[in-house]
Amino acid sequence: MDNSVVNEKGKIRSTLKGELYTSPEIFDLEKKNIFAKSWLFVGYEYEAAEPGQYITTKVEGENILIIRGKDRVLRAFLNVCRHRGATLCGDLSGKTGIIRCPYHSWSYGLDGSLLGVPKSSECREELINNENYGLEKVHVQTWHGMIWLNLSENPLPAEQQLDTQIMNRFGELETFARYEIQKLRVAHRKEYDVKANWKIIVENFQECYHCSAIHPELTAALPEFKSGVGTQNSVGAGANFNDDLEAFSITGKGSRPMLKGLLPEDDRLYYGMTIIPHVFINLTPDHVITHRIIPISTDRSIVICDWLFDPEEMAKPNFDPMDAVELFHRVNEQDFEACQWCQENMGSKAYKNGGILVPIEHHVSHFYNYVSESIGMKAK
Incomplete structure:
Protein backbone atom coordinates (compact mmCIF):
# COMPACT_ATOMS: atom_id res chain seq x y z
CA MET A 1 0.00 0.00 0.00
CA SER A 38 -11.51 11.46 20.25
CA TRP A 39 -14.29 13.16 22.19
CA LEU A 40 -17.52 12.06 20.52
CA PHE A 41 -20.89 13.79 20.74
CA VAL A 42 -23.65 11.48 22.04
CA GLY A 43 -26.48 13.62 23.44
CA TYR A 44 -27.55 16.67 25.41
CA GLU A 45 -27.08 17.47 29.06
CA TYR A 46 -30.79 18.20 29.58
CA GLU A 47 -31.54 14.56 28.73
CA ALA A 48 -29.91 13.54 32.03
CA ALA A 49 -30.49 16.66 34.09
CA GLU A 50 -32.00 15.18 37.28
CA PRO A 51 -30.58 12.58 39.70
CA GLY A 52 -31.27 9.10 38.37
CA GLN A 53 -32.07 10.35 34.86
CA TYR A 54 -30.10 8.49 32.20
CA ILE A 55 -29.56 7.93 28.51
CA THR A 56 -27.87 5.00 26.79
CA THR A 57 -25.91 4.88 23.58
CA LYS A 58 -23.42 2.74 21.69
CA VAL A 59 -19.94 4.00 20.91
CA GLU A 60 -17.33 1.98 19.06
CA GLY A 61 -19.02 -1.31 19.89
CA GLU A 62 -19.47 -0.48 23.57
CA ASN A 63 -22.85 -0.06 25.27
CA ILE A 64 -22.68 3.12 27.35
CA LEU A 65 -24.84 4.34 30.23
CA ILE A 66 -24.80 8.08 31.01
CA ILE A 67 -26.51 8.89 34.30
CA ARG A 68 -26.88 11.79 36.75
CA GLY A 69 -25.86 10.85 40.30
CA LYS A 70 -27.59 11.77 43.53
CA ASP A 71 -24.77 14.28 43.97
CA ARG A 72 -25.86 15.74 40.60
CA VAL A 73 -22.59 14.72 38.94
CA LEU A 74 -22.94 13.35 35.41
CA ARG A 75 -21.12 10.04 34.97
CA ALA A 76 -20.73 7.49 32.20
CA PHE A 77 -20.17 3.76 32.51
CA LEU A 78 -20.01 0.73 30.30
CA ASN A 79 -23.61 -0.47 30.38
CA VAL A 80 -22.45 -3.96 31.35
CA CYS A 81 -23.04 -5.93 34.54
CA ARG A 82 -19.76 -7.06 36.10
CA HIS A 83 -21.31 -10.42 37.01
CA ARG A 84 -22.10 -12.10 33.69
CA GLY A 85 -22.02 -9.24 31.19
CA ALA A 86 -25.73 -8.53 30.80
CA THR A 87 -26.88 -5.12 29.56
CA LEU A 88 -28.03 -3.16 32.60
CA CYS A 89 -30.33 -0.51 31.12
CA GLY A 90 -32.01 -1.57 27.90
CA ASP A 91 -34.05 1.58 27.28
CA LEU A 92 -32.70 4.58 25.38
CA SER A 93 -33.59 6.82 28.32
CA GLY A 94 -35.24 6.65 31.72
CA LYS A 95 -34.99 7.44 35.39
CA THR A 96 -34.03 5.15 38.24
CA GLY A 97 -32.95 5.26 41.87
CA ILE A 98 -30.65 2.27 41.48
CA ILE A 99 -29.04 0.46 38.58
CA ARG A 100 -30.27 -3.12 38.73
CA CYS A 101 -29.25 -5.92 36.39
CA PRO A 102 -32.32 -7.63 34.89
CA TYR A 103 -30.54 -11.00 34.80
CA HIS A 104 -29.45 -11.85 38.37
CA SER A 105 -30.46 -8.62 40.15
CA TRP A 106 -27.00 -7.37 41.00
CA SER A 107 -27.43 -3.70 41.87
CA TYR A 108 -25.25 -0.63 41.56
CA GLY A 109 -25.45 2.90 42.90
CA LEU A 110 -25.82 5.87 40.60
CA ASP A 111 -22.10 6.43 41.17
CA GLY A 112 -21.37 2.97 39.71
CA SER A 113 -20.46 1.28 42.99
CA LEU A 114 -21.61 -2.30 43.55
CA LEU A 115 -24.34 -2.35 46.23
CA GLY A 116 -26.16 -5.65 46.09
CA VAL A 117 -25.28 -9.29 45.34
CA PRO A 118 -28.36 -11.45 46.05
CA LYS A 119 -28.07 -14.96 47.55
CA SER A 120 -24.29 -14.74 47.80
CA SER A 121 -23.59 -14.12 51.48
CA GLU A 122 -20.33 -16.11 51.25
CA CYS A 123 -18.69 -13.53 48.99
CA ARG A 124 -20.94 -10.49 49.23
CA GLU A 125 -18.63 -8.42 51.42
CA GLU A 126 -15.61 -9.34 49.33
CA LEU A 127 -17.33 -8.08 46.20
CA ILE A 128 -18.99 -4.97 47.59
CA ASN A 129 -15.89 -3.74 49.41
CA ASN A 130 -13.75 -4.03 46.29
CA GLU A 131 -14.07 -1.03 43.95
CA ASN A 132 -12.81 -3.19 41.10
CA TYR A 133 -16.27 -4.74 40.86
CA GLY A 134 -18.05 -1.45 40.33
CA LEU A 135 -19.14 -0.37 36.87
CA GLU A 136 -16.41 0.40 34.36
CA LYS A 137 -16.08 4.17 34.01
CA VAL A 138 -16.04 6.07 30.73
CA HIS A 139 -14.71 9.62 30.39
CA VAL A 140 -17.57 12.09 29.98
CA GLN A 141 -17.67 15.88 29.69
CA THR A 142 -20.26 18.46 28.79
CA TRP A 143 -19.50 21.31 26.40
CA HIS A 144 -22.12 23.96 25.62
CA GLY A 145 -24.82 21.61 26.91
CA MET A 146 -23.71 18.72 24.69
CA ILE A 147 -22.48 15.41 26.15
CA TRP A 148 -19.17 14.07 24.85
CA LEU A 149 -17.54 10.70 25.58
CA ASN A 150 -13.96 9.53 25.17
CA LEU A 151 -13.03 5.85 25.35
CA SER A 152 -9.28 6.36 25.68
CA GLU A 153 -7.55 5.90 29.02
CA ASN A 154 -6.18 9.39 29.64
CA PRO A 155 -7.75 11.84 27.21
CA LEU A 156 -6.93 15.50 27.07
CA PRO A 157 -9.76 17.80 28.25
CA ALA A 158 -12.62 18.02 25.77
Whole structure:
Protein backbone atom coordinates (compact mmCIF):
# COMPACT_ATOMS: atom_id res chain seq x y z
CA MET A 1 0.00 0.00 0.00
CA ASP A 2 1.36 3.42 -0.94
CA ASN A 3 1.47 5.54 2.23
CA SER A 4 1.34 8.82 0.31
CA VAL A 5 -2.29 9.91 0.50
CA VAL A 6 -2.39 13.63 -0.28
CA ASN A 7 -0.39 15.41 -2.96
CA GLU A 8 -0.15 19.08 -3.82
CA LYS A 9 0.82 20.45 -7.24
CA GLY A 10 0.47 24.12 -8.06
CA LYS A 11 -3.08 25.34 -7.82
CA ILE A 12 -4.71 21.93 -7.62
CA ARG A 13 -4.49 19.43 -4.76
CA SER A 14 -5.25 15.77 -4.55
CA THR A 15 -8.01 14.20 -2.49
CA LEU A 16 -7.44 11.07 -0.49
CA LYS A 17 -6.85 7.98 -2.61
CA GLY A 18 -9.80 5.75 -3.38
CA GLU A 19 -8.66 2.92 -1.13
CA LEU A 20 -9.06 5.13 1.92
CA TYR A 21 -12.82 4.97 1.35
CA THR A 22 -13.02 1.23 0.68
CA SER A 23 -10.31 -0.54 2.66
CA PRO A 24 -11.43 -2.43 5.79
CA GLU A 25 -7.85 -2.06 7.03
CA ILE A 26 -8.03 1.72 6.78
CA PHE A 27 -11.47 1.75 8.40
CA ASP A 28 -10.11 -0.25 11.34
CA LEU A 29 -7.22 2.19 11.69
CA GLU A 30 -9.67 5.09 11.76
CA LYS A 31 -11.82 3.42 14.40
CA LYS A 32 -8.76 2.69 16.54
CA ASN A 33 -6.84 5.95 16.10
CA ILE A 34 -9.59 8.53 15.54
CA PHE A 35 -12.93 7.45 17.00
CA ALA A 36 -11.58 5.49 19.97
CA LYS A 37 -9.35 8.41 20.96
CA SER A 38 -11.51 11.46 20.25
CA TRP A 39 -14.29 13.16 22.19
CA LEU A 40 -17.52 12.06 20.52
CA PHE A 41 -20.89 13.79 20.74
CA VAL A 42 -23.65 11.48 22.04
CA GLY A 43 -26.48 13.62 23.44
CA TYR A 44 -27.55 16.67 25.41
CA GLU A 45 -27.08 17.47 29.06
CA TYR A 46 -30.79 18.20 29.58
CA GLU A 47 -31.54 14.56 28.73
CA ALA A 48 -29.91 13.54 32.03
CA ALA A 49 -30.49 16.66 34.09
CA GLU A 50 -32.00 15.18 37.28
CA PRO A 51 -30.58 12.58 39.70
CA GLY A 52 -31.27 9.10 38.37
CA GLN A 53 -32.07 10.35 34.86
CA TYR A 54 -30.10 8.49 32.20
CA ILE A 55 -29.56 7.93 28.51
CA THR A 56 -27.87 5.00 26.79
CA THR A 57 -25.91 4.88 23.58
CA LYS A 58 -23.42 2.74 21.69
CA VAL A 59 -19.94 4.00 20.91
CA GLU A 60 -17.33 1.98 19.06
CA GLY A 61 -19.02 -1.31 19.89
CA GLU A 62 -19.47 -0.48 23.57
CA ASN A 63 -22.85 -0.06 25.27
CA ILE A 64 -22.68 3.12 27.35
CA LEU A 65 -24.84 4.34 30.23
CA ILE A 66 -24.80 8.08 31.01
CA ILE A 67 -26.51 8.89 34.30
CA ARG A 68 -26.88 11.79 36.75
CA GLY A 69 -25.86 10.85 40.30
CA LYS A 70 -27.59 11.77 43.53
CA ASP A 71 -24.77 14.28 43.97
CA ARG A 72 -25.86 15.74 40.60
CA VAL A 73 -22.59 14.72 38.94
CA LEU A 74 -22.94 13.35 35.41
CA ARG A 75 -21.12 10.04 34.97
CA ALA A 76 -20.73 7.49 32.20
CA PHE A 77 -20.17 3.76 32.51
CA LEU A 78 -20.01 0.73 30.30
CA ASN A 79 -23.61 -0.47 30.38
CA VAL A 80 -22.45 -3.96 31.35
CA CYS A 81 -23.04 -5.93 34.54
CA ARG A 82 -19.76 -7.06 36.10
CA HIS A 83 -21.31 -10.42 37.01
CA ARG A 84 -22.10 -12.10 33.69
CA GLY A 85 -22.02 -9.24 31.19
CA ALA A 86 -25.73 -8.53 30.80
CA THR A 87 -26.88 -5.12 29.56
CA LEU A 88 -28.03 -3.16 32.60
CA CYS A 89 -30.33 -0.51 31.12
CA GLY A 90 -32.01 -1.57 27.90
CA ASP A 91 -34.05 1.58 27.28
CA LEU A 92 -32.70 4.58 25.38
CA SER A 93 -33.59 6.82 28.32
CA GLY A 94 -35.24 6.65 31.72
CA LYS A 95 -34.99 7.44 35.39
CA THR A 96 -34.03 5.15 38.24
CA GLY A 97 -32.95 5.26 41.87
CA ILE A 98 -30.65 2.27 41.48
CA ILE A 99 -29.04 0.46 38.58
CA ARG A 100 -30.27 -3.12 38.73
CA CYS A 101 -29.25 -5.92 36.39
CA PRO A 102 -32.32 -7.63 34.89
CA TYR A 103 -30.54 -11.00 34.80
CA HIS A 104 -29.45 -11.85 38.37
CA SER A 105 -30.46 -8.62 40.15
CA TRP A 106 -27.00 -7.37 41.00
CA SER A 107 -27.43 -3.70 41.87
CA TYR A 108 -25.25 -0.63 41.56
CA GLY A 109 -25.45 2.90 42.90
CA LEU A 110 -25.82 5.87 40.60
CA ASP A 111 -22.10 6.43 41.17
CA GLY A 112 -21.37 2.97 39.71
CA SER A 113 -20.46 1.28 42.99
CA LEU A 114 -21.61 -2.30 43.55
CA LEU A 115 -24.34 -2.35 46.23
CA GLY A 116 -26.16 -5.65 46.09
CA VAL A 117 -25.28 -9.29 45.34
CA PRO A 118 -28.36 -11.45 46.05
CA LYS A 119 -28.07 -14.96 47.55
CA SER A 120 -24.29 -14.74 47.80
CA SER A 121 -23.59 -14.12 51.48
CA GLU A 122 -20.33 -16.11 51.25
CA CYS A 123 -18.69 -13.53 48.99
CA ARG A 124 -20.94 -10.49 49.23
CA GLU A 125 -18.63 -8.42 51.42
CA GLU A 126 -15.61 -9.34 49.33
CA LEU A 127 -17.33 -8.08 46.20
CA ILE A 128 -18.99 -4.97 47.59
CA ASN A 129 -15.89 -3.74 49.41
CA ASN A 130 -13.75 -4.03 46.29
CA GLU A 131 -14.07 -1.03 43.95
CA ASN A 132 -12.81 -3.19 41.10
CA TYR A 133 -16.27 -4.74 40.86
CA GLY A 134 -18.05 -1.45 40.33
CA LEU A 135 -19.14 -0.37 36.87
CA GLU A 136 -16.41 0.40 34.36
CA LYS A 137 -16.08 4.17 34.01
CA VAL A 138 -16.04 6.07 30.73
CA HIS A 139 -14.71 9.62 30.39
CA VAL A 140 -17.57 12.09 29.98
CA GLN A 141 -17.67 15.88 29.69
CA THR A 142 -20.26 18.46 28.79
CA TRP A 143 -19.50 21.31 26.40
CA HIS A 144 -22.12 23.96 25.62
CA GLY A 145 -24.82 21.61 26.91
CA MET A 146 -23.71 18.72 24.69
CA ILE A 147 -22.48 15.41 26.15
CA TRP A 148 -19.17 14.07 24.85
CA LEU A 149 -17.54 10.70 25.58
CA ASN A 150 -13.96 9.53 25.17
CA LEU A 151 -13.03 5.85 25.35
CA SER A 152 -9.28 6.36 25.68
CA GLU A 153 -7.55 5.90 29.02
CA ASN A 154 -6.18 9.39 29.64
CA PRO A 155 -7.75 11.84 27.21
CA LEU A 156 -6.93 15.50 27.07
CA PRO A 157 -9.76 17.80 28.25
CA ALA A 158 -12.62 18.02 25.77
CA GLU A 159 -12.12 21.78 25.53
CA GLN A 160 -8.71 21.22 24.01
CA GLN A 161 -10.25 19.34 21.08
CA LEU A 162 -13.44 21.39 20.76
CA ASP A 163 -12.56 24.98 21.67
CA THR A 164 -9.53 24.78 19.40
CA GLN A 165 -11.81 24.08 16.46
CA ILE A 166 -14.15 26.94 17.38
CA MET A 167 -11.12 29.24 17.50
CA ASN A 168 -10.03 28.00 14.07
CA ARG A 169 -13.54 28.63 12.71
CA PHE A 170 -14.28 32.05 14.24
CA GLY A 171 -10.96 33.39 15.52
CA GLU A 172 -12.63 33.74 18.94
CA LEU A 173 -15.03 31.83 21.21
CA GLU A 174 -17.67 34.48 21.90
CA THR A 175 -19.73 34.22 18.69
CA PHE A 176 -20.39 30.50 19.10
CA ALA A 177 -21.15 30.88 22.82
CA ARG A 178 -23.88 33.47 22.12
CA TYR A 179 -26.10 30.77 20.59
CA GLU A 180 -26.34 29.16 24.05
CA ILE A 181 -26.91 25.62 22.83
CA GLN A 182 -27.09 24.52 26.46
CA LYS A 183 -30.43 26.34 26.76
CA LEU A 184 -32.01 24.83 23.64
CA ARG A 185 -34.03 21.65 23.22
CA VAL A 186 -34.49 19.19 20.36
CA ALA A 187 -37.79 19.85 18.59
CA HIS A 188 -37.23 17.39 15.77
CA ARG A 189 -34.81 14.60 14.90
CA LYS A 190 -34.17 12.72 11.67
CA GLU A 191 -31.89 9.75 11.17
CA TYR A 192 -30.33 9.05 7.78
CA ASP A 193 -28.79 5.78 6.62
CA VAL A 194 -26.15 6.89 4.13
CA LYS A 195 -24.41 4.37 1.88
CA ALA A 196 -21.14 6.25 1.98
CA ASN A 197 -17.90 6.41 3.92
CA TRP A 198 -17.94 8.89 6.80
CA LYS A 199 -15.12 10.93 5.26
CA ILE A 200 -17.09 11.61 2.08
CA ILE A 201 -19.87 13.06 4.24
CA VAL A 202 -17.41 15.29 6.12
CA GLU A 203 -15.65 16.61 3.02
CA ASN A 204 -19.01 17.27 1.34
CA PHE A 205 -20.17 19.41 4.26
CA GLN A 206 -16.93 21.38 4.33
CA GLU A 207 -17.18 22.74 0.79
CA CYS A 208 -19.85 24.60 -1.14
CA TYR A 209 -18.45 24.10 -4.64
CA HIS A 210 -21.40 21.75 -5.20
CA CYS A 211 -24.05 24.06 -3.76
CA SER A 212 -25.26 25.69 -6.98
CA ALA A 213 -25.53 22.28 -8.66
CA ILE A 214 -27.55 20.33 -6.10
CA HIS A 215 -28.96 22.75 -3.48
CA PRO A 216 -31.60 25.00 -5.09
CA GLU A 217 -33.42 25.66 -1.80
CA LEU A 218 -30.22 26.42 0.13
CA THR A 219 -28.81 28.78 -2.49
CA ALA A 220 -32.17 30.55 -2.71
CA ALA A 221 -31.95 31.17 1.05
CA LEU A 222 -28.22 32.01 1.01
CA PRO A 223 -27.52 33.49 -2.45
CA GLU A 224 -23.77 33.89 -1.94
CA PHE A 225 -23.49 30.09 -1.82
CA LYS A 226 -24.09 30.13 -5.59
CA SER A 227 -20.50 31.37 -5.90
CA GLY A 228 -19.20 28.09 -4.50
CA VAL A 229 -17.78 29.80 -1.44
CA GLY A 230 -19.30 28.55 1.80
CA THR A 231 -18.92 29.77 5.34
CA GLN A 232 -16.08 27.34 6.08
CA ASN A 233 -13.74 28.79 3.46
CA SER A 234 -12.42 31.48 5.80
CA VAL A 235 -12.20 32.35 9.49
CA GLY A 236 -15.30 34.02 10.90
CA ALA A 237 -17.32 33.86 7.68
CA GLY A 238 -21.12 33.79 7.80
CA ALA A 239 -23.65 33.82 4.96
CA ASN A 240 -26.29 36.53 4.65
CA PHE A 241 -29.93 35.59 4.14
CA ASN A 242 -31.70 36.46 0.91
CA ASP A 243 -33.25 39.93 1.35
CA ASP A 244 -36.74 38.47 0.86
CA LEU A 245 -36.28 35.86 3.58
CA GLU A 246 -37.96 36.29 6.97
CA ALA A 247 -36.46 33.12 8.45
CA PHE A 248 -34.21 30.18 7.58
CA SER A 249 -37.06 27.91 6.44
CA ILE A 250 -38.33 26.25 3.28
CA THR A 251 -40.97 28.96 2.67
CA GLY A 252 -38.76 31.78 3.93
CA LYS A 253 -41.54 32.70 6.34
CA GLY A 254 -41.21 32.92 10.11
CA SER A 255 -41.62 35.26 13.04
CA ARG A 256 -39.75 33.56 15.86
CA PRO A 257 -37.54 35.93 17.84
CA MET A 258 -33.78 35.57 17.77
CA LEU A 259 -32.19 33.27 20.33
CA LYS A 260 -31.82 35.20 23.57
CA GLY A 261 -28.04 35.40 23.70
CA LEU A 262 -27.58 36.83 20.23
CA LEU A 263 -26.62 40.37 19.29
CA PRO A 264 -28.21 42.47 16.52
CA GLU A 265 -25.27 41.72 14.23
CA ASP A 266 -26.07 37.99 14.45
CA ASP A 267 -29.44 38.47 12.77
CA ARG A 268 -29.99 37.14 9.24
CA LEU A 269 -26.73 35.19 9.24
CA TYR A 270 -26.00 31.49 8.83
CA TYR A 271 -22.82 29.82 10.09
CA GLY A 272 -21.77 26.26 9.27
CA MET A 273 -18.89 24.45 10.94
CA THR A 274 -17.31 21.03 11.22
CA ILE A 275 -16.19 19.68 14.57
CA ILE A 276 -13.77 16.92 13.64
CA PRO A 277 -14.10 14.03 13.57
CA HIS A 278 -17.86 13.60 13.25
CA VAL A 279 -20.04 16.63 14.07
CA PHE A 280 -21.53 19.47 12.02
CA ILE A 281 -23.14 22.49 13.69
CA ASN A 282 -25.31 25.00 11.82
CA LEU A 283 -26.18 28.29 13.52
CA THR A 284 -29.19 30.38 12.52
CA PRO A 285 -30.83 33.29 14.37
CA ASP A 286 -33.74 31.27 15.78
CA HIS A 287 -32.50 27.65 15.83
CA VAL A 288 -29.43 25.44 15.74
CA ILE A 289 -28.97 22.26 13.71
CA THR A 290 -26.54 19.52 14.71
CA HIS A 291 -25.38 16.47 12.76
CA ARG A 292 -23.43 13.56 14.19
CA ILE A 293 -21.99 10.83 11.98
CA ILE A 294 -21.74 7.24 13.22
CA PRO A 295 -19.43 5.22 10.94
CA ILE A 296 -20.83 1.71 10.43
CA SER A 297 -18.55 0.31 7.72
CA THR A 298 -16.34 1.46 4.87
CA ASP A 299 -19.43 2.28 2.81
CA ARG A 300 -22.17 3.01 5.33
CA SER A 301 -22.76 5.74 7.91
CA ILE A 302 -25.68 6.74 10.11
CA VAL A 303 -26.24 10.50 10.44
CA ILE A 304 -28.43 11.85 13.24
CA CYS A 305 -29.69 15.38 12.64
CA ASP A 306 -31.32 17.46 15.39
CA TRP A 307 -33.15 20.78 15.12
CA LEU A 308 -32.92 22.72 18.41
CA PHE A 309 -35.09 25.66 19.47
CA ASP A 310 -35.72 27.84 22.50
CA PRO A 311 -37.97 25.79 24.85
CA GLU A 312 -40.12 28.85 25.52
CA GLU A 313 -40.92 29.01 21.82
CA MET A 314 -41.55 25.27 21.75
CA ALA A 315 -44.09 25.65 24.57
CA LYS A 316 -46.25 28.04 22.56
CA PRO A 317 -49.45 26.41 21.22
CA ASN A 318 -48.75 27.43 17.63
CA PHE A 319 -45.12 26.24 17.57
CA ASP A 320 -44.33 24.17 14.49
CA PRO A 321 -40.69 23.54 13.54
CA MET A 322 -41.39 21.74 10.27
CA ASP A 323 -40.99 24.74 7.97
CA ALA A 324 -37.46 25.16 9.29
CA VAL A 325 -36.84 21.41 9.40
CA GLU A 326 -37.83 20.91 5.77
CA LEU A 327 -35.16 23.26 4.43
CA PHE A 328 -32.18 21.44 5.87
CA HIS A 329 -33.84 18.04 5.47
CA ARG A 330 -33.83 18.67 1.73
CA VAL A 331 -30.19 19.79 1.95
CA ASN A 332 -29.37 16.59 3.82
CA GLU A 333 -31.09 14.37 1.28
CA GLN A 334 -29.34 16.15 -1.59
CA ASP A 335 -25.94 15.91 0.12
CA PHE A 336 -26.29 12.27 1.06
CA GLU A 337 -27.38 11.28 -2.43
CA ALA A 338 -24.29 13.02 -3.81
CA CYS A 339 -22.10 11.23 -1.25
CA GLN A 340 -23.52 7.93 -2.47
CA TRP A 341 -22.72 8.89 -6.08
CA CYS A 342 -19.09 9.19 -5.03
CA GLN A 343 -18.90 6.13 -2.79
CA GLU A 344 -20.09 3.96 -5.68
CA ASN A 345 -16.84 4.74 -7.53
CA MET A 346 -14.24 4.85 -4.78
CA GLY A 347 -13.04 1.42 -5.88
CA SER A 348 -12.77 2.41 -9.53
CA LYS A 349 -9.35 2.44 -11.20
CA ALA A 350 -10.24 6.00 -12.24
CA TYR A 351 -10.04 7.01 -8.57
CA LYS A 352 -7.08 4.85 -7.56
CA ASN A 353 -4.89 7.91 -7.01
CA GLY A 354 -7.76 10.06 -5.78
CA GLY A 355 -9.45 13.09 -7.28
CA ILE A 356 -8.79 16.80 -7.39
CA LEU A 357 -9.41 19.77 -5.14
CA VAL A 358 -9.63 23.04 -7.04
CA PRO A 359 -8.62 26.22 -5.17
CA ILE A 360 -12.14 26.88 -3.88
CA GLU A 361 -11.93 23.50 -2.08
CA HIS A 362 -8.37 23.71 -0.76
CA HIS A 363 -9.45 24.06 2.86
CA VAL A 364 -10.74 20.45 2.77
CA SER A 365 -7.11 19.29 2.60
CA HIS A 366 -6.77 20.13 6.31
CA PHE A 367 -9.26 17.35 7.01
CA TYR A 368 -7.33 14.98 4.74
CA ASN A 369 -4.13 15.80 6.63
CA TYR A 370 -5.87 15.16 9.95
CA VAL A 371 -7.05 11.73 8.82
CA SER A 372 -3.75 10.67 7.27
CA GLU A 373 -1.70 11.81 10.27
CA SER A 374 -4.10 10.15 12.72
CA ILE A 375 -3.79 6.75 11.03
CA GLY A 376 -0.04 7.02 10.49
CA MET A 377 0.08 7.67 6.76
CA LYS A 378 2.09 10.35 5.01
CA ALA A 379 0.54 13.50 3.59
CA LYS A 380 2.71 15.17 0.95
